[in-house]
Amino acid sequence: MSTLTLTDVSKVYPGSSERSVDDVSMAIKDGEIIALLGSSGCGKTSTLRMVAGFESVTSGTIRIGDTVINRLKPSERNVAMAFEGYALYPPLKVRDNIAFSLLRGRTAKAEIDRRVKAVSDMLELGPMLEKFPPNLSGGQQQRVSLARALVRDASAYLLDEPMSQLEPQLRALLRARIKDHMTLHRMTTVIVTHDQTEAIALSDRVAVMDKGLLQQFGTPEDLRERPANLFVASFIGEPPMNLYTAEVGGGELVVLDERGTPAFRIPCQPGEFAGRRRLSIGIRPHRVHLGAPGNGAAGGSDALIPGEVLSNHWLGDHSHAGIGIGGCFLIAVADRHVEAGVGSQVVLRIPRDAIHIFDDETGLAVAHGLSA
Numbered sequence: 001m002s003t004l005t006l007t008d009v010s011k012v013y014p015g016s017s018e019r020s021v022d023d024v025s026m027a028i029k030d031g032e033i034i035a036l037l038g039s040s041g042c043g044k045t046s047t048l049r050m051v052a053g054f055e056s057v058t059s060g061t062i063r064i065g066d067t068v069i070n071r072l073k074p075s076e077r078n079v080a081m082a083f084e085g086y087a088l089y090p091p092l093k094v095r096d097n098i099a100f101s102l103l104r105g106r107t108a109k110a111e112i113d114r115r116v117k118a119v120s121d122m123l124e125l126g127p128m129l130e131k132f133p134p135n136l137s138g139g140q141q142q143r144v145s146l147a148r149a150l151v152r153d154a155s156a157y158l159l160d161e162p163m164s165q166l167e168p169q170l171r172a173l174l175r176a177r178i179k180d181h182m183t184l185h186r187m188t189t190v191i192v193t194h195d196q197t198e199a200i201a202l203s204d205r206v207a208v209m210d211k212g213l214l215q216q217f218g219t220p221e222d223l224r225e226r227p228a229n230l231f232v233a234s235f236i237g238e239p240p241m242n243l244y245t246a247e248v249g250g251g252e253l254v255v256l257d258e259r260g261t262p263a264f265r266i267p268c269q270p271g272e273f274a275g276r277r278r279l280s281i282g283i284r285p286h287r288v289h290l291g292a293p294g295n296g297a298a299g300g301s302d303a304l305i306p307g308e309v310l311s312n313h314w315l316g317d318h319s320h321a322g323i324g325i326g327g328c329f330l331i332a333v334a335d336r337h338v339e340a341g342v343g344s345q346v347v348l349r350i351p352r353d354a355i356h357i358f359d360d361e362t363g364l365a366v367a368h369g370l371s372a
């Protein structure tokens with residue numbers, strides 16, 4: 001295994017004036033699993049394909065260990081890739097597709113058989129080993145493609161949307177197995193996905209991309225608790241963070257509705273945001289506590305805000321409540337059945353450390369949590 005280091009890597013496709021990947025720098029540790037996460041077109045696959053050697057690097061440097069690999073052919077990089085389009089060999093049985101890279105090397109037959117069995121057991125492919133790829137479903141072909149990458153010894157593993165075609169139960173089972181396998185064997189791995197649950201479940205750190213730019217590279221906890229900017233704050237989390245504009249008053253933040261009318265107030269320390277007139281504030285739905293009017297005083301220094309229930313859905317294991325506060329709308333999530341019906345009055349308790357503050361113009365994080 002090895003480190004994988006991207007330094008100021010950019011990609012401009014021929015005929016385009018835009019950077020599909022824009023000055024991306026990332027130091028991936030030996031044995032670390034990272035996910036490239038972002039919406040369609042943000043530059044994830046371009047980044048992965050530059051590491052694999054299927055796209056040229058317009059500027060910047062990619063290193064495996066201490067070796068600059070920019071100009072090496074894909075076959076010289078010792079990376080194993082699982083392609084989004086599977087790229088299986090139709091005339092070869094599944095067994096031989098998986099073993100292909102080992103058969104070309106000098107691995108002994110018994111060792112090849114052992115490895116193929118281990119990886120196909122892990123990915124539930126045992127009954128398919130003697131079949132041919134055209135006779136498999138899309139999800140089965142995707143697992144074969146993944147097996148073909150994981151069976152190899154490589155400096156780095158590059159997996160492009162490796163589980164997008166799998167049904168939810170199998171995906172959850174395999175995610176756990178694959179993560180254990182990659183961790184046990186210290187496999188330096190980059191996974192491309194647009195699914196944040198997958199990114200968070202599989203990886204040690206997540207690189208969030210938007211419009212070719214790396215927005216934040218951190219642990220799942222960093223992204224959730226300390227988003228670097230408004231993009232990450234709104235992209236990570238389901239449902240997304242509640243975001244508002246607020247004016248800084250003496251000892252309070254005055255939250256405005258869409259028309260700019262004051263909707264509610266959050267107490268803060270006098271002078272806490274001195275020098276600023278406006279801010280963006282974010283509140284995660286899972287951190288809002290809902291109580292009946294009169295029951296909120298237990299919150300100590302937490303913000304207590306009255307609101308009206310506009311919607312309330314029980315989703316089987318948690319409730320999503322939509323609360324109107326003046327002209328603002330807030331989503332709260334509770335892991336219990338919230339009884340309050342539509343039209344009833346509630347008090348929201350928002351812990352001070354659950355209030356995220358961002359610069360109104362740049363969107364960059366200013367503080368995660370208010371001073372007590």
Ligand SMILES: Nc1ncnc2c1ncn2[C@@H]1O[C@H](COP(=O)(O)OP(=O)(O)OP(=O)(O)O)[C@@H](O)[C@H]1O
Nearest residue numbers: 013016020038039040041042043044045046047194
């Ligand atoms: N071969 C190409 N020629 C020209 N432009 C390309 C090429 N491949 C990708 N692009 C452009 O580069 C940008 C980034 O594309 P890329 O495929 O890297 O994004 P992505 O985040 O992986 O998206 P998806 O999840 O849809 O695969 C897009 O605007 C895309 O249109």
